[in-house]
Amino acid sequence: MPVQNLLFHGDNREVLRTHFGEGTVELCYIDPPFYSRRDYYHPATGEDPPSRAFTDRWTWDAEAAGAYHAILENAGGQQTAASVALLRGLRGMLGESSLLAYLSSLTLRVAEIRRVLAPHGTFYLHADPSAAHYLKLICDALFLPGGGEFRNEIVWSYESGGRAARDFSWKHDTLLRYTKSARWTYHADAVRLPRTETRRNHMKRGVDPDGRGFRSIKSAGRIYRYYDDEGVPPSDVWTDLGHLHQRDPERLGYPTQKPEALLERIILASSDPGDLVLDAYCGSGTTLAVAQRLGRRWAGIDQAETAIAMTRRRLAALVTPGAEARPDTPPAAPAATINPTPD
Ligand SMILES: C[S@@+](CC[C@H](N)C(=O)[O-])C[C@H]1O[C@@H](n2cnc3c(N)ncnc32)[C@H](O)[C@@H]1O
Known part of the structure; x- marks a missing residue:
């Protein structure tokens, strides 16, 4: 049975190992903790003090040592010689x-x-300058030896939030994009952006016999x-998508919630209708909601009860008209594995 719209409450490594077959996921996006070394709280529940949603604090303890040794011993068989050497x-x-x-x-x-990705699957890892440079090495070490490819380092640049007094303010995240092989899904036409006039002022204006306006330029003997009305495929610097502001109607009160427009671009570019989209750190379910809206199958995993609820x-709310997405009451404890949408 293919995975169909499932939400898992638990540690994603365990869930992936026990519930996902090799090569079953066409697109995986993750937005894990960024190594900010702080805790994240729920402002929305009205609790005083607010309850913790999840932590991004890390310590070298028995669990960390166990994880490190599991890599060195290649427990689970998913490491490469490069990832073992890298961690060492x-x-x-x-x-x-x-x-x-x-x-x-x-x-x-x-x-x-990487194991659960389909042969033509794509992986997006959302990070910030805290650890993106290390995570790129890790993805290289895991993806490249098996024929996978590094495709993009996307800079998502935004203006929201405060300004630093003694540094240039951090105003971008990094999205690393890898494919499992040299054959991958990418739909440039699905994510075209409106053309801006200023970028094309140096080009010649024209109208074709059907009345369609265009700009043209001659370069190396060829006319482009x-x-x-066609729009331009986005580059790897995304400046047109803002973070959710305090009063954004999309905001559900989950800390670090990402805007649906960001996931829409990723899902439209890197999957087809009916494909399985996985978010293994799903938080408030942004990826899953957009996948549902765009006619993709989806699977989400989170270890926080409040995220699952x-x-x-x-x-x-997406599949039941009249249901409320925003919580007014504290959520009930979710089951271990739940399926919120009727088949
Ligand atoms: C940055 S938030 C994701 C926010 C999400 N993109 C959204 O739009 O709401 C990271 C999430 O990863 C979850 N998480 C952290 N470690 C995890 C693990 N090992 N397994 C499953 N979930 C985990 C946290 O509980 C948290 O909800």
Whole structure:
């Protein structure tokens, strides 16, 4: 039976190992903790003090040492010689530190994600400058030896939030995009952006026999024609998508909730209707909600009860007219594995 619209409450490594077959997922997006070394709270529940949604604090403890040794021993068989060598090298550089604990956790989980990706599948890892440079090495070590490819480092640039007094403010996230092989799904036409006039001022304006306006330019003996109504495929720098602001109607009160427009671009570009979209750190269920709206199958995993309850409500509201996505009462404890949408 193919995985169909399932939400799992638990640790994603365990869930992936026990519930997902090899090569079953066409697209996986993850937005894991970024190594910010802080806790994240729910402002929406009105509790005083607010309850913790999840933590992004890491310590080198027995669990971290276990994860590190599981990589070195290739427990589960998903590591590569490169990922084992990399983690050994990182231990030499970082010591038995909180950062090594974080990177060991991500290495184990990205390895499982690579296993479940379809041969033509795509993986997006959302990170920020705290650890994106290490995570890129980890993805290289896990994806490239088996014929996978690094395709993009997308810079998502935004203006929201405060400004730093003694540094240039951090105003971008990084999305690493990898494919499992040299054959992958990518629909440039589904994510075209409106053309801006200023970018094309140096081009010649024209109208074709059907009355369609265009700009054209001659380069190396060839004439290139860009139609006004066609739009332009996005580059790897995304400046047109904002973070959710405080009063954004899309906001459900989950800390670090991402905008649906970001996931819409990713899902439209990198999957087909009916494909399975996985978010193994699903939080409030943004990826799953957009996948549902765009006619994809979806699967979400989160270890936080409040995330599962919020996602369940969000998805139920999409398929049940009149249901409320926003919580007014504390959520009931979710079942271990639940399916919020009727088949
Ligand atoms: C940054 S949030 C994701 C937010 C989400 N993209 C959204 O739009 O709401 C990261 C989530 O990962 C979850 N998480 C962290 N470690 C996990 C693990 N090992 N297994 C499953 N979920 C995990 C946390 O509970 C948290 O909800």
